[in-house]
Amino acid sequence: MSIKTESPPLVTLEAVTKRYAAITALDGVDLTIRAGEAVCLAGENGSGKSTLIKVLVGVERPSAGRVLFDGVPQIRLTPTEATAAGVQVIFQDFSLFPNLTVAENIAMTAERATGARLVHTARARARAAEVLARVGVSLDLDARIERLPVAHKQLVAICRALAADARLIIMDEPTTALTEREVDRLLELIRKLKSDGVAVLFVSHKLAEVLEVCETVVVLRNGEKVAEGPATDFDAASLTRAMTGRDVASAPPAPLGPAAPPLLQVEGLGRAGAFENVSVDLRAGEVLGVAGLLGSGRTTLAKALFGLARPDRGTIMLDGIDIPLGDPIAAAAAGIGYVPEDRLTEGLFLEQSIAHNIAVGRFDAHAPNGVLNLQTLWAEAADWLKRLSVKAPDPTAPVRSLSGGNQQRVVLARWMARQPRVLILNGPSVGVDVGSKAEIHGIIADLAGRGLGVIVISDDLPELLATCHRILVMKDGLITEEVTGGSGVTEADLSHRLAS
Template sequence: MSDNILELRHIGKRFGGVQALDDVSMTIRAGEIHCLAGENGSGKSTIIKVISGIYTPDSGEISIGGETVAKLDPIKAVNHGIQVIYQDFSLFGNLTVAENLAMNTFVMQGRKRMDWRAARALAQRALDRLGVSMDLDAEVGSLPTANKQIVAIARAVVADARLIIMDEPTTALTRHEVDALFAIVRDLQAQGIAVLFVSHKMREMLEISERLTVFRNGRKVAEGAMADFDEAAITRAMTGAEIATDHYHFTDRGAEPVLEVRGLSVPAAVDGVDLTLKPGEIVGISGLIGSGRTELARALFGMEREMRGEMRLGGAPVRPRSVQEAIALGIAYVPEDRLTEGLFLGQSIKRNMVVSILDRLKKGLFLDRAAMDAETARMFSAMQIAAPDAELPVGNLSGGNAQRVMLGRWLLTGARVLILNGPTVGVDVGSKATIHAIIRDLAVREASRC
C-alpha cells in the first residue's frame, strides 16, 4: 500500500465560464498534518468537495491509498476513510452525544432499532481514543462550540477515518480551546490518521502543520515543508502581492468625546464598564468568548433592554431601547455572525446595501431606483467590493466581500459611532488587510473634521 493517503493528479473543474480548479496536483501522506491555504475563491472549497466526492472533476485522476478511484462519490469517499468536518459540524442538535456518534454506524449496519447500550459503548470508545471526557447523554445542541467539534471529530474516528479534513476549525474557538484541539489533532496523527487543516490563520498554520499547499485563483501556487515558510511568504503566495502591515496612530486634538459610557452593566454579562470614544479614534475591546464583549456592543446598539448605566452621545444623555432608536442616534453595529445576524442571504447585494436607508430612498409610494443604484455604486467603490453585478444574491459573495457589504450598509447611514464585532472573522488575509485599511481611512477622515 502507498504511504500516500491521497494523490490528486492534474485535477480540473469548471463551473460555466469560471475555471474553479486548473491543473491541480496534490499529495497527502499517511499520518501527516497538511495545511491548505488560500484566499476566499481560491478553490479550497472546490477541492474539498472533489476529495469528498461531492464534485466530479472534469479532468485528472484521484488515487486513495495507491488505488486510482473512478467516479468518486460521497459514499465511496467515506468507505475509503475520508471524512470532512465542515464549519457547521453537520450534527443532530436534538440528539445526544452518544446518538450522534452511533447514528452513522448503525445506519451503515442496517439496524432497524437503536441499541442504547451499544451506542454508549461505541461513543465512549471514540471519546477515549481522543483522550477526552464528555457527558454521553448531553444534547449536542446545548454544547459549546469546542465540544461540538470534538463530537464531529469523534464521529469521524468511529467511521475509521484515514484522512480527516477540517474546514476552518478554529474560527469560533478561544486560545485555550485551540490548544485542546491541536492536542487532539496531534493524537490523531500519532494514530496514523492524516489531517488536512484548512485555515486563514497564519500563526495556527505555522504551529500545527508539517506541510503546506497554497491555492490562488484555482491553481496550486506553492507547496512544501512548513519550515520553509513564514507569515510573509504565505501571504505573498496567497495574494500574489506584499501586504503592508500599517498601524493607526490617533492624535488627540482635544475634541469632545463622541461617545461616553459610565458604569454600563448588563445582567450576568457586563458589570460597570467605562468607555470614552473621541472622533477619529479606534478603540479595541478584547476578551474571550463569553467575556461580555458582544453584550457590551449589543447594549450600545439598543439590543439589551436591561442595560444600566450612563451613556452620552455628543455630550447629550441617551439610552437607546431599540435598534431603530440607536440608528436614529447615529450608532451602527456590524455583528460578528454576518450570516445569521447581518445579511439577507437570498436577497441581492444592492438590497442588502441600501436596507439601512430605505426611508431616505422613498419617492412617493415607491423607492427611487436611480438613487438606489447610485448609492450602491458609491459603496461598491468605497468598499472595494469584488462582484460582477449588484443584483446577485449576497450569499454568493466571499466572506471578505460580504463583510464589506455590511460595512457599506452602515456607512450609508452617516453613523457617528461604528461598532464592529469581530469585523474580520472568517475572511482571508487579503480581505482582512483591505477591511483594516477601510477602517483606518474612515478614522482619519473623521479625525480631520475636528
C-alpha cells in the first residue's frame, strides 16, 4: 500500500535575514506559499516587503536563511533561475520599457524564454492580444508605453507577468492606479489564477481588496514578521494595528468658516477632448476634492490648473489676478503648486539627493551671491525632513533610497518650501501605506488650517471623504454635481454617483 505524501510548498523562506551595512531590512522572516494560494504580504513602507520580494526573485541574496522552491534549497538564486522556476514579479515602479510598444512589453519575458535572438513580431502581437483579451482590457498594441497614462502602464505590467506561464505571480501594489471597476476585474482574475493552481503573493495598501482575495495574511514591521494567520482573522482595523503598532483613525474636516475669502477662481475652463466648462471657486483654508473614474478628465484638469496642459478656453485667477494658461512657470510663480500622480517619473529626480529634490526650483534662495551655499541647502532640507517626519538617513542620500510614503513627503516638502497659496495634489497617497496615508492626510489638514487652498484629485473615495470640505463629481469631462463633505455621504453613495 502506497502512502500519499503532501507535495512541498511552492515557495518557502526560512529565517531569511538581509542586512545593508548597519541596517537590517529583514530579520529572520519565514514565509510559505502553496500552489493555488493567495498570500497577502502587508506592512508599512520601509517594513521590508520590497526587500523580501527582491530576495525571493534573486535580485538580492539573503545575508542569512534560505529560499526553497518545491522543497529544493536555492544556493545562489538569480533572477533567471527564479523566472525559470515560474516566478514572475510586477514591481511597484512597473519596470517597463518606455520606448517599446504595448505588445513588445507584454511579450518581452515570454519571447526571451524562447531563446530566439530576434523578436518574432507577429507572435509577440498574438501573445499580447491573447493576454489582454484574458484580462478583458482593450489597449492599442502599437502604442508606446511612454505615452500611456499610469493606469494603462499598470495593466501592461500585469499582462506581461501573465504572458509568461507563471506558477507564482508577485503583485507589488498592482491596483494603485486602477479604477474600482478595473480592480474588481483584477481580483476576479486572481481568483481564476488560483483555481488554475497559480499562487499569488499580493502586496497592497488597499486593505479591503487584500482581505477579499487572500487566504493568508503575513504582516511585516521594521523587517520582522509580527503577525500571520488566515485572512478571516483580520479586519481593516486589526490589520492596520498590526502594520503600524497603533490605531489609525481619520475624521472629515471641520466645516469651513463663512468668512473664508475666495482664493482661486476658475471660469469656463475647457480643453477639447478632455473637459468642458469647468467653473469652480476655491476658498482659503478649503480642501476641494475631485472624484472621477479613469477617462473622466480629472488628471488633465489638474494639469491644466498648473499649466502643464493648455486649455482652449476659460480663465484661471488667483487673488483676482489672471494666471496665463498653459504656463507652469507662471503658475508656480503666482503661488500654485502641483504634486503629480506618478512621483517616480513626474515628481522626483531619483538619482539626485533628497536635499536637491526639495530645493529644485528655488536654488536662487541658497545662492545670494551667485554661488550655491550647500550648508543652508542641507540645513533647510533637514528641517523639512524633521517637520514632515521623513524617515531618511540624511539629506544627502539619493531620493531613490526612500520608501514610497517618504518619497511623497519629499515632493510635498519641495512645494511647501515655496510657500504656495494653492496646492494641487493628484493622488496624494498613491502607493503609500496606511500609516503614511494618515500622516499625509494630517499634512493636508495642516496646510488648510494655515490658509492654503488645497485641491485633491483622487479615485480613493475614503481619502476624499476624510480630507475634503467639498467633492466635485467629474464624468466624461464635465463636473456633474457637488457633494458637501461631512454631510453623511458614504463611500457607497459616492461610488454610485460616479458610476450612474
